[in-house]
Amino acid sequence: MRGGQGAARAPVLQFTNCRLLRGGALLREDLWVRGGLILDPEKLFFEERRVADQQRDCGGRILAPGFIDVQINGGFGVDFSKATEDVGAGVALVAQRILAHGVTSFCPTLVTSPPEVYHKVLPQIPVKSGGPHGAGVLGLHLEGPFISREKRGAHPEAHIRTFEASAFHDVLATYGSLDNVRIVTLAPELGRSQEVIRALTARGICVSLGEGPSMRRGPLQGQSLNPVPHAGHSVADLQAAEEAVQSGAAFITHLFNAMLPFHHRDPGIVGLLTSDRLPPDRCVFYGMIADGIHTNPAALRIAHRTHPQGLVLVTDAVPALGLGNGRHTLGQQEVEVDGLTAYVAGKWPLCPHEPQPTAPSPPPRVRPLCFQGTQTLCGSIAPMDVCIRHFLQATGCSLEAALEAASLHPAQLLGLEKRKGSLDFGADADFVVLDDALHVQATYISGELVWQAEAGGP
Numbered sequence: 001m002r003g004g005q006g007a008a009r010a011p012v013l014q015f016t017n018c019r020l021l022r023g024g025a026l027l028r029e030d031l032w033v034r035g036g037l038i039l040d041p042e043k044l045f046f047e048e049r050r051v052a053d054q055q056r057d058c059g060g061r062i063l064a065p066g067f068i069d070v071q072i073n074g075g076f077g078v079d080f081s082k083a084t085e086d087v088g089a090g091v092a093l094v095a096q097r098i099l100a101h102g103v104t105s106f107c108p109t110l111v112t113s114p115p116e117v118y119h120k121v122l123p124q125i126p127v128k129s130g131g132p133h134g135a136g137v138l139g140l141h142l143e144g145p146f147i148s149r150e151k152r153g154a155h156p157e158a159h160i161r162t163f164e165a166s167a168f169h170d171v172l173a174t175y176g177s178l179d180n181v182r183i184v185t186l187a188p189e190l191g192r193s194q195e196v197i198r199a200l201t202a203r204g205i206c207v208s209l210g211e212g213p214s215m216r217r218g219p220l221q222g223q224s225l226n227p228v229p230h231a232g233h234s235v236a237d238l239q240a241a242e243e244a245v246q247s248g249a250a251f252i253t254h255l256f257n258a259m260l261p262f263h264h265r266d267p268g269i270v271g272l273l274t275s276d277r278l279p280p281d282r283c284v285f286y287g288m289i290a291d292g293i294h295t296n297p298a299a300l301r302i303a304h305r306t307h308p309q310g311l312v313l314v315t316d317a318v319p320a321l322g323l324g325n326g327r328h329t330l331g332q333q334e335v336e337v338d339g340l341t342a343y344v345a346g347k348w349p350l351c352p353h354e355p356q357p358t359a360p361s362p363p364p365r366v367r368p369l370c371f372q373g374t375q376t377l378c379g380s381i382a383p384m385d386v387c388i389r390h391f392l393q394a395t396g397c398s399l400e401a402a403l404e405a406a407s408l409h410p411a412q413l414l415g416l417e418k419r420k421g422s423l424d425f426g427a428d429a430d431f432v433v434l435d436d437a438l439h440v441q442a443t444y445i446s447g448e449l450v451w452q453a454e455a456g457g458p
Helices: 041-048 087-101 115-124 168-175 193-202 238-247 268-273 297-306 384-395 399-404 408-413
Strands: 012-016 019-022 025-027 031-034 054-057 062-065 067-072 103-110 140-143 181-186 228-231 285-289 311-314 326-330 333-337 431-434 440-445 448-452
Touching: 019 399, 025 399, 031 041, 062 399, 067 087, 067 140, 067 311, 067 384, 067 408, 087 103, 087 115, 087 384, 087 440, 087 448, 103 115, 103 440, 115 168, 168 193, 193 238, 238 268, 285 297, 285 408, 297 384, 311 384, 311 408, 384 399
Parallel strands: 012 054, 019 062, 067 103, 103 140, 140 181, 181 228, 285 311
Antiparallel strands: 012 031, 019 025, 062 431, 326 333, 431 440, 440 448
């Protein structure tokens, strides 16, 4: 009934005594919901002569748009890059569990895998609206295999690919159907990468930043997707990165990680944040893993103060999210979680009696993941609400800016900001109830309560 026939007859909910995040500010206003959408109360009063059918007191809490995670590899023992017989059940489990962290929509992410994995997994993860069953699936994020071997990070080298003579047809041969795909991460310095990006655009696939995001209004369940090529896991210089954006690339995957470090003579991909060779009406978005492990607080501050409107918080969470110490998987790899420390190079983890390397203490509940026997980070196990709180603390940004980095900005990236990522009139009523310390008290999808803390509300 979301905005469709019969919505006008649906009950009207009024959330009172709350602070709404709207237009970049926290406002002392009520939130009105009907038929799964956010309602304009003036039209309700003066055109329909109606009042609320039900009121819910929020106790002075914050109401923010539901969080959107565009890079999450799995969690709670589920690995999206594993070609099981029932991939959908694993996605459903993760979708349900991340509600407790305020996530109402997400892009299940696959790391570099062999073609047979893509061919089996991709058709099993369709776009799906959220609800009591879990967060909505906005489409898949394919991170690899067209990435740099040198900056492969946690991606298995054996399955990394380059673009061959047939270029875009090689992409289709690797992935199979792109029907369920929203995001593709590739290295722009690879030969024929610009051709691949242009080929996607020529086929009506949304890759341009030049159109305003509102003009790139993305589809939801039952509609075809417009994948967005991203730059990441790359050794590209600034010129190659600029050419990729000019060809249609819209995003930088996990800024500072798996790319050349900033250099004053050639800042590399990082230089896109201040490049003057991009069309003036384009906004380059970039992902940040604010888990206290992947990115130093000073680097978080540099990125945010340089280009705040493009910052998108991502978890890059792996299957070990929500689990304890031990060995877990990430696609074709095995990883090890052990308290708050990372393993050093060696065949086996350090024994308890061996001296441990010293390192800064990460935020509570966040543990670094490294390859077994290496010092290579393998994603994060910090959920989105933890990333938001750490980002707020590390950067000293406003509370509003921290929340928009996990809601409005990813929605703008995907061209969904008319429906997701805001509490504007007509948007989907996906929102999260937070206390002043940004701990999740309740999560709503389409105006329906889908998760609540024991002492939360309303």
